[in-house]
Amino acid sequence: MHIHEDIELCDHKEIHTELLKHVNDTLPEENQLYDLAELFKTFGDSTRIRILFVLFEAEVCVCDIAEALHMTQSAISHQLRILKQSKLIKSRREGKSIFYSLADEHVKTIIAQGMEHILEDR
Amino acid sequence: MHIHEDIELCDHKEIHTELLKHVNDTLPEENQLYDLAELFKTFGDSTRIRILFVLFEAEVCVCDIAEALHMTQSAISHQLRILKQSKLIKSRREGKSIFYSLADEHVKTIIAQGMEHILEDR
DNA sequence: TAAACATATGAGCATTTATTCATATATTGA
DNA sequence: TCAATATATGAATAAATGCTCATATGTTTA
Numbered sequence: 001m002h003i004h005e006d007i008e009l010c011d012h013k014e015i016h017t018e019l020l021k022h023v024n025d026t027l028p029e030e031n032q033l034y035d036l037a038e039l040f041k042t043f044g045d046s047t048r049i050r051i052l053f054v055l056f057e058a059e060v061c062v063c064d065i066a067e068a069l070h071m072t073q074s075a076i077s078h079q080l081r082i083l084k085q086s087k088l089i090k091s092r093r094e095g096k097s098i099f100y101s102l103a104d105e106h107v108k109t110i111i112a113q114g115m116e117h118i119l120e121d122r
Numbered sequence: 123m124h125i126h127e128d129i130e131l132c133d134h135k136e137i138h139t140e141l142l143k144h145v146n147d148t149l150p151e152e153n154q155l156y157d158l159a160e161l162f163k164t165f166g167d168s169t170r171i172r173i174l175f176v177l178f179e180a181e182v183c184v185c186d187i188a189e190a191l192h193m194t195q196s197a198i199s200h201q202l203r204i205l206k207q208s209k210l211i212k213s214r215r216e217g218k219s220i221f222y223s224l225a226d227e228h229v230k231t232i233i234a235q236g237m238e239h240i241l242e243d244r
Numbered sequence: 245t246a247a248a249c250a251t252a253t254g255a256g257c258a259t260t261t262a263t264t265c266a267t268a269t270a271t272t273g274a
Numbered sequence: 275t276c277a278a279t280a281t282a283t284g285a286a287t288a289a290a291t292g293c294t295c296a297t298a299t300g301t302t303t304a
Contacts, residue, residue: 010185010219010250023176023190028237033175035240036233037168044163045262046155053155054145062281063132068145075263077282087239096271096280097132106239110232111158115150117209117228118157132280167292184251197293199252218250218301 042086043110047071048079052107055089059101164208165232169193170201174229177211181223 027033042048050069054060060068066076080100083089090103102108149155164170172191176182182190188198202222205211212225224230 010183010189016182016186016189019180019182019186020190023179026179027172027175032237032240033168033171036236037166037171039236039240040162040171041166041261044159044166046159047262049155049159049162050149053149057145057148058141060138060141061132063279064138064141067132067138068142072264073281074265074283078262081282087242093271093281096278098281104239104242106235106242110235110239113228113232113235114158114161115154117226117232118154118161120209120226120228163291169292185249194294195251196253196295199250200292203252215251215301218248220251 039086042082042088043114045079047075048083049111051076051079051083052088052102052111055100055102056108059092059099061097061099063097065100161208164204164210165236167201169197170205171233173198173201173205174210174224174233177222177224178230181214181221183219183221185219187222 028036043052047069051065054065054068062076062080063073065080066073069076080089080091084091084100087103088107089100092099092101150158165174169191173187176187176190184198184202185195187202188195191198202211202213206213206222209225210229211222214221214223
């Protein structure tokens with residue numbers, strides 16, 4: 001986190017005062033902006049993206065994800081924790097295993113939109 | 123970037139072989155997953171989110187963004203570079219100023235979905 | 245052409261982050 | 275209750291990231 005200090009301005013102050021006021025009015029609250037950035041941060045790692053793609057197919061346990069992605073149980077477990085904190089996935093215990101699945105439909109929508117964007121040119 | 127090594131498996135191998143095969147077939151290519159994560163990484167910073175919200179309102183120059191967000195021109199410029207690399211924004215020179223605007227509608231859709239998600243509970 | 249202005253960029257630094265390793269917790273079955 | 279299995283977690287480390295500062299590039303105007 002960084003602290004924003006007051007800063008030099010550019011020349012056309014009078015001209016854009018209106019706009020700046022408007023921006024100030026429409027900008028979401030600080031903690032909403034923060035939460036939004038945190039949410040996208042969660043999508044911003046290819047391991048977590050891969051985990052989500054696995055969960056698109058089925059509800060699976062940790063060791064299956066680890067196997068599917070050729071990664072250690074520990075690494076996957078750490079990432080599942082982050083995905084769960086962002087409420088992108090949920091879990092359910094069944095005996096010794098814990099099964100993970102997608103929390104809601106936003107996950108798919110967001111990833112689908114992202115996919116569209118990166119595929120747009122080419 | 124990290125290298126994924128082969129890993130211990132869990133017990134029910136035979137049971138989930140089918141699933142693992144399916145996941146393997148449906149997982150996007152490595153570089154698509156990478157690009158997707160990179161895209162979301164771009165959204166995953168509150169300064170860049172703020173910049174995008176400013177651009178939702180109007181096409182503006184660098185110094186206006188800096189002023190609106192109370193940050194230095196340099197900090198904003200560095201972030202604009204990242205947003206542009208991800209093709210979320212585009213720029214246009216007009217005299218000494220460079221005006222930035224949103225590149226396409228995906229930006230709004232993605233942020234709107236993210237907003238819905240974080241506002242879902244509470 | 246020189247000075248002023250707007251923006252971009254490279255180096256440096258502090259912070260965050262993803263993985264590994266070791267180990268803790270929880271559940272089942274003998 | 276003890277061993278085996280599945281998962282979670284804390285500490286450590288290497289890599290990535292966002293900002294600042296100094297300065298470079300590009301444009302306009304005197």
